[in-house]
Amino acid sequence: MRKKLQVGNIASIQKIFTMELVEQFAEISTDKNPFHLNEEFGKASIFGQRIVHGMLVASLFSALLGQKLPGEGTIYLGQTLNFKKPVFINEEVTASVEIIHMRDDKPIVKLKTICTNSKGEIVIEGEAVVRI
């Protein structure tokens, strides 16, 4: 049984997206943007190297919401995403979700969703709304 949820509850996950994972995601999503796949394009870009798809990094929020907090049975209603900085191939990132509001009238919870890089810089921030 799920423990009682409350504002301030936090869950997080670490992940390294390798080139292999990025290439697999490109195939599945059809997102073959050269920023992610082409070494020369990445080097010549403002980022200086290939970067991980923002939507792949953001999928860590979905993973956390459905498996850790609130956990199994959670239904995703909405997500906002601000892509603040690039995430590089093989860079460890930490995604975290924190409950910031629980509605009294409905089983709906709002969470702050943040992803940081190994320097502690925020790479993605936003909010999720879920039904529990």
Next chain:
Amino acid sequence: MRKKLQVGNIASIQKIFTMELVEQFAEISTDKNPFHLNEEFGKASIFGQRIVHGMLVASLFSALLGQKLPGEGTIYLGQTLNFKKPVFINEEVTASVEIIHMRDDKPIVKLKTICTNSKGEIVIEGEAVVRI
């Protein structure tokens, strides 16, 4: 060379997410929520069957933005997502992006992003902000 962009430009893509693609995405993203992977759980859920990860469906917007409109070189700054209805395994969806605003002072474009199912119902809606 990219053609001149203007408000009203639209691009779209069709996609069917098979069970195999959903399982691959679950591995890559670590999102192994039973709504997506477990047949019995899906049948017993309010959806009546397994559903595709919302974030996987939303990745079609990223694919469109980076490859069709605005196209190559586009940098993703933000995305809002409202998950309105479930997308089922093997169901064809159509994702589309439409330019709704272009800033005069900076090369920043806002697009309406919508995904519909085979009945024409909106399954995801939101907005993207990109740098061109």
